[in-house]
Amino acid sequence: MINALRRRLNIPPREEWRDRIYEIVDNRVRIITAGLNLKELRAIMRGDPPTEKPNPRYKVITTSFVAHLRPRYYQQASTWFTHTFRLGWFTTFFFIVETITGVILMFYYIPFPDQAYESILEIESNVFFGELLRDLHRLGAEGMVIFSWLHLFRTYFTGSYKGPRSFTWLTGVLLLIITLGLSFTGYLLPWDQLAYWAVTVGSSITEDAPFIGPQLNILLRGAPDIGAGGLLRFYLGHVILLPLLAIIFISIHYYKVSREHSISLPAVVDEDVLPKEDRKENTRRIDLIPDLLTHELFLTSLGVFAMIVILYFRWFHSPLETHTNPQQTPLDTLAPWYFYFLQGMLKIDPATILETMFGWVGVQVELSRLLNSKFIMGLVVPPGMVILLMAIPYIDRNPSRLARNRPFAIAWGIAWIFILVALSFMGTPQYGIETPAATRIIQDLGPEEGQGPIREIPYQELIAGVGIYEVGHDYGEELCPDLVYQPNAEEDVDNIVIGCPHLTAVFEEYSERLLEAEENGLLPEMHATFSVEEFQHNVIRVEPHVNWIDAESGLPKDYSRHYYLHEDRSQDE
C-alpha cells in the first residue's frame, strides 16, 4: 500500500533519494545565485576554472540586480595594492557600515531638543550594545571622511581624473561634499556642548553672505539660532536627504567605473614604461567571481575586525559632553577636525593682509569695511576651492598620467596638502586666540568640557588631599605622604599607589605655570591657591583661585573655577 502511495505522489524509491535531494538543492542554489550551481560554487571556493561553458560566472552580473553594478573583471595592474590602496572600496565599506548602524540608532534617537541628549544617554546606558553601536557609527564616520580624502588624493596623484574619467571625478568631488555634509549634520545630533557650538560656529558663516545672508541662515537652521527647527533639519538632512543623494551619486560614480572606463591602469603600465612582455600579465583579467568578490569579502572581514578591535581596546570612543547650553560658549570651542582648515581660514583676514601689502608700497587704505573677511573666507573661498577641484580635469590638458610627465600637477597637489594641513593647525584653538594667562592655565588643567588633569585625579587622592594649598609654598615631594591606596581594588589587587601622585602633579603644574607667568610679567604680584574640600559625603570640590594686579590698570583681578568631583564618576570620557 505504501508503494502505491509513493507511486501516486511521484516519490522515488529510497536508493534514489540522495540524488534527488541533491538535484533539488542544486536547482534552488542555481536559481538563488543567478546561475551558479553547487559544483560551480565549489570550484569558485577552490579557485578552480569554471565547470561549464558558457562561463556562468559572467551571467550573474547581467541577470542579478544585486550584482548589476559590478564589473565583469578588472585588469590585473588596476588591482595592484599600491595603485588604489583600496581607498575607494573602504569609503563605500564605511558608508554601508554607517547606513546599517545608523538605521539601528534611528530606533533609539529622538530628534527634539528636550529629548535628544537624553536619548543618547539611553542608548549608552540602557540599550544592549548601545555604546558599541554609537562608537561604530562615529568611528565609521571618521573613517569615511578620512578615506574619501585619501581616495581623492590618490586619484589626483595617479592622474585618474583625465579623459573619460572627468565626469566620474566630478561626481567624486560631489560625494566628498556630501560626505562632509553627512558628517557635519550628524555632528549636531547628540545635542551636547561639543555638538551645539561646533555646528553653531560652522553654520554662522552663512549669516554674512550679502543680501541673502539672513535667509540662508534661516534656511539652514530653521530659525536665527539653532533650536528645535535646526535640530530637526539637520536630522532629516542626515538620515534621508544626504543619504539619498549619496546613494544616487555613488551609483553614478561606480556605474561609470564598472561599465565605462574601469579602474585606471597604473600610468607605468598604460603608457608603456614597463617592458612590453609584461603587458599581457598586467592586463590579465581578474574576474569578479571568484577573485574580486572573495577579495572584497576578505576586506570586509578585515574592516569589521579592525573596527571592533579599535573599539574593544577603547582606542577610539565617541565623546559626550554636557547638555547643550545656548547661554554658555565653552572656551576652546572646536570645529570637527575635518573642518579645522575652514576654521583656520576664518582666522585669516584678507582685509588686513591687503592693507599691509598696500602699506608696503606706501598706499594707505582701509578695506575692512569693504571686505567682509568672514564672508570671503567662509562663503567665497571654500566654494571656489570646490569649483577649482571639479575643474581640474578640464584645466589639466596634459594627456599623460605619468608622474614624471606632470611635475607641475604633482607639485601643486603636494602644495595643497601642505596648505590644508597648515590651515588645520591654524584652526585649532591654541592658534591665534589670546587667552589670559590665568584662564589658560586653569582651563588646561580643568577644561570646561572634557576630562583634563584635575578630573582625572582619583577620588582616594582627593579625599586624602583635602586642604588649601598655596602656590609658592614648599609642600615637599608629595602632598599626601601617608596615603597608600589601591586604584583598582576589584581587578588588580597588586596595584598599590603610595601618596597622591596625580594631585601632586596637578598642583605642581599649576604652581610652575603660574610662577612662570608671573616671571614673564603676565600676572604681576600673583597670589594663588588650590583648595580641595569635601563638599558632600562623596563629592569633593576643587577650586584653583588666582589673584593678581592687572598690569595696565593697576587694579586687583582674580580668576577661579570650581570643580565638583563625585566618587563614582567615570575615570575616562
Added chain:
Amino acid sequence: MKRVQREILAGTILVILSVVIVLIMGFREQNRLEEYVEFQGAAKIEFGAAVYETNCTSCHGPTADGIPGLAPSLRDHSFFAERIDEVGWAGSLEDYIVSVVTTGRQVSTRPEQYVGGGSPAMPTWSDAFGGPLRKDQISAVAAFIMNFEAYALGDVPTPVPLAPLEDLSDPVALGRATFTSAGCIACHTVSGLSTGIVGPVLDGVGTRAGGMSDLSAEEYLRESILNPDVFMVEDFSEGIMPQTFGDTLSEEQLDSLIAFLLTLE
C-alpha cells in the same frame, strides 16, 4: 594555496575573532550598562552642584546651609526628615524639590522665618514658565540636594570647614568673612565679593557713611545694621532687610563688619 583560498581562510579567521571579541563584549555589557548608569548619576550630581552654585547660592548659601531670615537650609535634618510632612506633600522629597524649583514661590510658606527675595519669595526657575533652567538642570539640582542626605540624617559626619588662609584676628578680614556668613552677600553688591540687588550697592559706603546723617560713619553703619528701617536709602523699601541682626550677630562680628564696611571706599 591559491589566493582565493588564502583569502577565504584569512577572512574566516578574522570573522571568528570578531565574533569572539563581540561575545566577550556581550558578556561584559550588562556590567557596563550598570556602571554607566552609576557614572551618569555621579555626573548628574556634579552638574547639579554647578547649577546650584550659579543660581542658588545667593539665597540658600554657598553650602546649602541657608541664610537666616532669607532662605532655609537644604541640608539639615529637618529638611530631610520633616519638610514634606510639614507641607503635606504626597510624593518624594526629590519630587518636592523639583516642583518648588520649577514653579518657585510667590509667597514664603514661613514668612516669619524666611522672607525670601521679595516678590516672588523664590523665583520661578523652569523654562516652561519663563525661567532660565531646563528640565534636566532642575532634575540635576534636585539630585545634588538629595545627595546631602548622608550628612542630614547623620550617617556621615559633616566635614570640618577648611581653615581659611586669612588671619581672622584682623577685624577687616573677619568682617569680610562675616559679610558672607551672615548673608549680606545675598542682597548687597560689593565689587569682587557679591552681586545682590535687593539692597543698595555697598561700594563706597565707607566714604558715604559719614555724610548720610548726623551720626558718624561708624554709628550710621551700626544703626543701619541693627535697625534697618531708621535710615532708608532712596528707591528701597522698609521691612525687607532682616531686623534680627542685633540678636544673631555677636559684638565682635558687628564691630568687624563695620570695620570692613569702612574700608569700602
